[in-house]
Structures are given as structure tokens and as C-alpha cells.
Amino acid sequence: MSDLAGRTPAHSSRELRRYPWRVRDSGQLLLVVAAGVWLVAAVAQTAAAGLKDPRIAIAFGALIAFGEVLRLNLPGDRETAPIGFAGALAYALLINVGTQFSQHSAEQVVTVATIGMIIGALPHLAVGRPARVSGMAARLLCIACVAYIFRPLAGYSAVEKNWGLAVTLMTSLTVLALLLEAVLTALLRVDEQRARFKVALVDEMRLQLPLGAAVGASALLIAFAAEVMGLAALAVFTAPLLVTQVAFRRYAGIRATYLQTVRALAKVTEIGGYVEAGHSERVSRLAVAIGRELGIHEPQLLELEYAALMHDIGQLSLHDPIPGGATVLVSRQDQQRIAELGADVIQQAQVLGSVAEIVRRQNEPYRDVDHAANGRAGFAEPFKGLKRSGPPLSSRIIKAANAFDDLVGSSLDPGRAAAAVQRLRLDTASEYDPATVEALSRVVTRRSVML
């Protein structure tokens, strides 16, 4: 089992999600450069005009820095700074503090936000956590957009006197900023993970909606309440956001633990000698890459990952390990029995209902062979009584990824991989889903090019 130790324990979900064959992102660079240029211009402008209302600027800068210190990692390697973002948005949307009209310019908003973010990033750098410049740049661009639209309007008395108009304007700008952030993040992910843009955007919006709503509402509250309570509003309306953030952090923590645990326990089959070392992990990485290629949304992608990790767990119930653990080489009845046993185990967890279903149907041929080839009873028998609609996409993906890994194993030889793909392709008439095999082929080709 020495090869088990070969995988470094520091292999975080992040590195597993980003593939080793990832290119250096050009999109990230573009975003950072755009934000940088804007920033330099804004700082120069602010320096020339002088800082207006320095007390307020410092208070908001401190809030933004505080928010940046408390950055939050959401599931799926997303980094946000809800409190900092809310503070910066509120600063951009400020009309009055107490009875005094706040006359800072859009450039000043950008400058204060940047300085706050940089100061807040310092502690992270000090403890050796990397600064995610692209995320900060995306946030900064959103804030800048809001500031450049709203700051000139804030001076009009129509906005100042009519709360209905002000509320409408500020709310729509906040929504705009949150949407823009979702779009930018989605673009970054497309670049980074080869996800499809539409899929990435929907995932992003779905994931960010609750937190985004809290951030937007808090930003508006701070901006409005500053009129009644002055700067105390900053502290008061950050509190619920702080609670939210703590809850989200714990949520993200347990999600990560969950994945680690499933990953660890999937290894049980390897330690027990049922499966070749690293098999589950490789199948799950390949399956997720194929799933992403086929445009599967993130919640289902997570289920796919769980199912792929645990697809062989049913082997634990076998008396004797299959030689080499290659399920592709044993009889179909045995394969199906393993799948059923595994699904039963997963079913006991209750929460993973669809994962159990994916595992249960991982061996079903793509096309109903009962229909296609009458009389080959050995083929159709184990699947009697199943629906004719065919197995779910995730099952088809695991079937292909599993077969590929059984044929190739940990080998990195492109020729062997190509031969394996070819063999799967020959079986697309009934066994494997042609679209899945094509996606697999693209993923594998990309990987061998990168090597």
C-alpha cells in the first residue's frame, strides 16, 4: 500500500477540483489589469482632489478591511468577503451621514475600498494564505460601477428628498452590482475549470443568492441608517451579516469534512485489497471532469462526485476480492450485485438518495438491450423490471469513467489512453453513452496534451 502514501495529504479539494492540466488563466490576468488601471486613475484623482470627509472614509475603510480579514470560503472553492463588500457598497450609496450631506466622489470610493481590501489582505498573507487577486479585482469592479453611476446622482435634491426614488435607485444598483459579480465570477470559473458559461452563471447565482441578498440588504441598511444614527449604523447592521457569515463558514466547513470523509472511506475498498489503489479517486476526478464537460450543474456534480467515489463500496460485501478489482472484467450479474449492495449501503445514509440511485444503476447499458438484441438473456436478465428510460446521466458517466480507469489504471501513457477510449467507442451501440464517451475523449486528450 505504499502508493497510498504517495498522495500528499495536503491535496485539498481545491487542487482536486482544478485539474493538474489547467492552463494559466488569461481571463484572470485581464480582469486584474482592468481593475488595476482603473484603480491607478482613481487614486491619482483622489490624491489631486484631496480626501473629503476623512472621518467617514476611515470608518468605511476600516469596515472593508475588517470584512476582508473575515473572508469566507464557500463550497466549491469560492471566496467572498460579504462584510467588506457590503461596506464598500454602502459607502458608494451613501447620501447623508446624520444631517450632513456626504460629498465624496466615485474615485474616492474606489480608493477607500482598495486600501481597505489591501489592509485586510495583509493578515492573510502574513499567515501564508494566498491573496486571491482576481476575486478582489472582481469585487472592486462591481463597487466602481455602482460608485460611478450613483455618486454624481447623489447630489441631486430629487434623490435626496424623495425616499421612494432613492430606494428604487439604490436597490436596483445593488442588484446590478451583485449580478455583475456573479457574471465576473462565472467568467473566471469558465476560464479556470472549463465549465460552460451558462451553467457556471446559473450555479453562481443560485449559490450566491442568499448571501447576496443579505449583503445587498445590509449595504442599503447601512446607507439609509447612517442618516438617522450616523456612523453607529456601520456596527449595528454588520451584526446580522456577521452571524450569517459564521453560519456559512460552519456550513462550508462541514461540507468540506463531508467530502474528506467520503473520500477517506471510499479508500477502505483499496486498503481491503478489493480495488487498485487510487481507483476511486481517479474515477471521481474523471467523472467530474466529464460531467463539467457535459454541462452538469454544481449540485448534481457534487452528487456525481460522491457516487463516483463510492461506486465500488458494494465490493466490501464480497467474500473474496475480485482479482485486481477490475469490475469491468467480472460477469455482469456480479457487477450488478456489487452495484446493488453499494447502493443499499448508501441508501442507509438516507440523505444521499439520488447518489444511491446513481450507484445502483452504474452498470446499466446505455441502450435497452432487451429491446435491441432479443434473446441475449445473459445481458438483459439483471436489469429486468427497470425503467426503460435508460440510466441517469451520472450513472452513464461513472460507467464510462470506471471502464476507462479499469483499462488504463494509473498509467499516463497517451497511447494506452487512446486505445481505451477507442475500445469504449466501439461499444457505444449499446453499452456506453456516445455523448459521454466523446466528452471523456475530449477530457483525456486535453490531459495528455498538458502532460
Place this chain on the structure above:
Amino acid sequence: MGKLSRVALLYISAVVVSAVVLVARGPFTGLRWQYVAFLGILVIVSESRATQLRKGQLTWSSSSAAMLASVVLVGPVGAAIVGACTALGLRRGPSLLQRVFNTSMYALSAYLAGRAFLAFGGHVGLPTERSFPAIIAPFAAAALIHVAANHGLLSGVLWLTRPRDRTSAGASGGGVGLSARLLLSDIGYAAYGLLMAALWSVVGFFAPLLVLIPLFVARWAVAQFAEQQKAYEATVGALCQAVETKDFYTRGHSDRVSRGSVMIAREIGMRAERVEAIRYAGMLHDVGKLGVPTKVLQKTGKLTEEEYAAIQLHPMRGLDIVREIGFLDEALAGIMHHHERIDGRGYPMGLAGDEIPEFARVLAVADAFDSMTSTRSYRGARPVAEAIEELRKWSGTQFDPAFVDAFVAALKREGWQRPEPSVIAADDLAATITAQDHDDPGAPLRVIDSL
């Protein structure tokens, strides 16, 4: 609630009557009905999103923010009417009697809060910038009275209708800590009631909406966390069971060792997080057994040196499997060393006395105890008393005496649920039988003396 005593009925009717009388007395002149209606709707919404705290007994919602806002905006009678709106909460569950009591209780506490607000010199109506520092004292009084009345009336009815049997009395012992936390968060929500009222003058009806969004999201996030945690637990449990299916006789062993360890941990007053960790350690302590060849586990008679070495390796194998599960930390040490002995003759490291991690010493006691009280192929289950005697006998050589004492004390109080007598199902694929349980101190593994 089941059947109520006469005192309980008397108590409930007293609350209902006083609420009705106080509201009916008025005065209704100058009451701003549009505010009452709007705040009432808010209360209904909050109430419909209430969280269950104890099954069928207690729920908790964020409606106190809206009620406290109504204290400031519409005075005591208005607040009582707003409080009474809880009756319309769209929530299935509470019986008619519960609904009537809740409604009167909320009305009564809101009314009392309103009276307190006036008594401390508060003015009913929209607060402006000038009313600011002065309004805080009366508002704080109102908030305190509101929370005190709510919790007081509620504990009264809970106490009067409490179940008599012993087990649920133990369960509600945890309820004291719960309500202290609730008290705090209720006061927090109450503070947001004032902010709602204060913002009303700036953004009108939009104020409560803005204030409630972050609060709702915070609640949602907390709920998400709780749900994920439950899912996690179920999954770990199911996977542990899968590992155990290998050996018929040890089914449920992990679960019971986990329970036993928790009993000891509680008895010696471990912190809650550590109790949690030891629970998982108990569940996972034998996963490494999968790495031991089945034929070794099944062997009757004496073991060769190699076979004994293979068995001794299982804690290390277990560690290999679960090492990457981040939060386990201290539990890892427990899993690795759960077969060490106080006299230093255990494995894998031969640690002695205090060198052995605390978790491991706890696990060892629970592990041996469960092994002795379960059926094995070579003997029937031994009675609890006999197993305790055996623990005592080995206390100081194999086990830590302190933990043996703690376990015995806990057993006396809580009892022990023994495994069901096993019946081997005919179609059991997996059932292999351990010939000699390595956990059993009464029948230690015998090794062929090679010298």
C-alpha cells in the same frame, strides 16, 4: 400536549383572560391601523417561518423584532394586536389550545412591553433624529420586559405540562442551556425592532423588509448548517456499517463503542466538542480491520507471528484511512492507540500510562466492554455485571482505572443497551465469522511461540 392537569388549564385560561381584557380595554383612539396591519403581516410571515426546537413542543421565530417595532410605533394596545397576529401564522402542528395560548401569550407580553416603554418615558410614534439617545432607555426596558414575559409565561406552561417519565426529564435538562441561548438571540432580535422603527422615518414600509432580509438569511444559513451536519452523521454511520458487514459478529460494534466512549467522556466532564470527536473516534476505530486478511480474522487456534502482526497493524491501517479527515484531529490519536495498554504491553507502539492519548484510553475501555457483552462464535454474550468485573480485574494493567470507574458509574445510571442476539440470515452474503475477537480481554489472541 396530551391530557392536561387542572392547574395547567387554570394557568392557560388566566393568561388568555388577562390578554383579552387588557386589549379590550383599549384605548383605540389614534391607533394607526395601517401600521398595525403591516406589522401584523410581518409577524405572520416570521411566524410561518418558525423553527422547531424540540419536536412538537417548542418553536422559535424572529417575530419579536416586529413586535418591538410596534411597541414604538403604535403603543401597547397596538403592539398587543400585532402580537395576537401570531394566531394566523401558517404553520401546521400546534393544536387549538396551543394556538390560543401562544396568541394570548404574545399579546400579553407585547402589551406589557408597551406599558414598560411608556413608563420609562418613551413616546409612541415615528422616532426622528432628535428622539435618538433618549429613546434607548425606555426601549431597552420594553425589550427586557417583552423577552422576560415571553420566556416566563412559556416556561410556566412547559413546567405545568411537563411529562412525568424519567427519560424525557433528562432530555429537557438540555433545555435550560437552550433557552439561555434563545434569550440572548431574542434580545438581539428585539434590538432590531428599534432599528426598524428608527428607519421607518427614512424609508417607510421598506424598513422592516430590509431589516428582516439579513436576519432571515442568517437563520437560513444556520439551518443549512444543521441539516448538513445531520447528513454527515448519517453518512458516516452508514459507511461504518458497510465496513462492519465484513464480520457478522461485530455488527453494531462501532456504534456501541461510540456510545460507550461518549458515556465515559461525559462522565469525566469533557468539553462538548471533544465528546463529539470521541463519538466519531468510536465509530471509526476499527475501520482498519478491513486491511487485515479475512482468513486471519477467521482463524481458530493459535496465530503465527505474521498473522498476529497483521492484526496488530489494524489501528495503523485505520489511521491511514481516516487521516485526511480534517476535523478528527484528537480522534486520530485515539484510533491509532486504542489497543495500547496502561502497562505498556499493547500495540502498535507499546506506549504506557499517560503516554497513551486520553481518547485511546477511553476507547479501550468501551471497546473491550462491548466485545465482552456481545456474542462471539466461541462463546455467548457475557452479562454486564461479569464484564464490569472483568474490566475491574484488568484496571491498572490494561485499562486506565479512572475511565473504568467513570464507565461503571455511567453504566449504573444510564444502563447499557446490549446487541440483539444474532441470528445469521441464510442469504447473508457477507457474514464471515471472527474466530477470535482481538478486542476481547477475556480470551486474548494466542500466538504460536516460535522460540
